[in-house]
Amino acid sequence: MFYTALMSEKKQKDVLPDEIFKFKFSNLMLGLLVLLLVLCAAGIGLTTWQFVDFLKSDLSVPYDWIKYILLYLVSILLAVIVIAMLIKSRYIVTEKQLIMQFGIIRSRYAIKDIYSVRLFRGSNKLTVYFDDYKTKFMVIVVKDSWYSDFVEALTKRNEKISFDFITPEEERDQKKKK
Numbered sequence: 561m562f563y564t565a566l567m568s569e570k571k572q573k574d575v576l577p578d579e580i581f582k583f584k585f586s587n588l589m590l591g592l593l594v595l596l597l598v599l600c601a602a603g604i605g606l607t608t609w610q611f612v613d614f615l616k617s618d619l620s621v622p623y624d625w626i627k628y629i630l631l632y633l634v635s636i637l638l639a640v641i642v643i644a645m646l647i648k649s650r651y652i653v654t655e656k657q658l659i660m661q662f663g664i665i666r667s668r669y670a671i672k673d674i675y676s677v678r679l680f681r682g683s684n685k686l687t688v689y690f691d692d693y694k695t696k697f698m699v700i701v702v703k704d705s706w707y708s709d710f711v712e713a714l715t716k717r718n719e720k721i722s723f724d725f726i727t728p729e730e731e732r733d734q735k736k737k738k
Contacts, residue, residue, distance in 0.1 A: 575655055579713040581702045583649035583662070593642050600639035607631040651700065653713040658688070660698070669698070671718045677711050682728030686710065 585593070611628050645663035652659040658669045669690065676689045686707050690696040702710060715721050726734070 576716060578655075579653045579709075581651040581653070581700075581706055581710055581713075583651070584702050585646075585649070593646060596642045597639060600635050600642070603631065603635035604639075607635065651702065651710070653710070653717065655717060658714070671714065671721075674714060674718060674721050676722040676724065677714060678723070679707060679711075679725040680731055681725055682731035688714075 607628060614624055614628065641663060648664070649662050652661065653671075656671055658671055658674065660667045660669070669688075673690050674688055675692050678687050678689065679685075680687065684704060686700040686702070688698045688700060690698075700707075700710060711723050715723065
């Protein structure tokens with residue numbers, strides 16, 4: 561029993577903690593999300609104004625009740641989705657998975673399936689490839705200063721992941737070939 565307790569303690573020490581990298585929104589995307597929130601607030605306000613007028617009139621029409629309920633639900637649901645995107649958009653590197661969380665949507669990728677990571681210096685994009693043919697990939701959108709930390713988090717969990725970078729000149733040459 562003592563031996564198994566020591567083994568489980570050793571396994572817990574070998575497990576690396578999860579690392580979280582927040583999603584970096586462009587100014588345009590942030591502007592669109594804020595605009596959506598303003599539209600949600602306007603929808604709730606306009607619906608409330610119309611609902612107050614409705615309460616002064618004939619309350620026996622079920623169509624009007626359903627209309628107001630749906631308008632409130634859609635406005636509130638859209639606001640919750642936008643707020644979730646602003647708060648919970650991130651990459652989580654766990655012991656065995658790379659999780660991309662975009663609001664309430666999650667995508668999970670096995671770290672053992674990652675083949676390589678490449679930094680395109682010309683366009684300043686970090687790309688994770690899942691096969692050696694470079695047909696399955698994901699562009700990572702985090703702060704530029706976190707690129708090395710992100711790559712280090714992946715390579716700590718799978719030493720087989722290769723990392724390289726392409727200079728702006730090589731990137732231009734590749735675009736010309738296509």
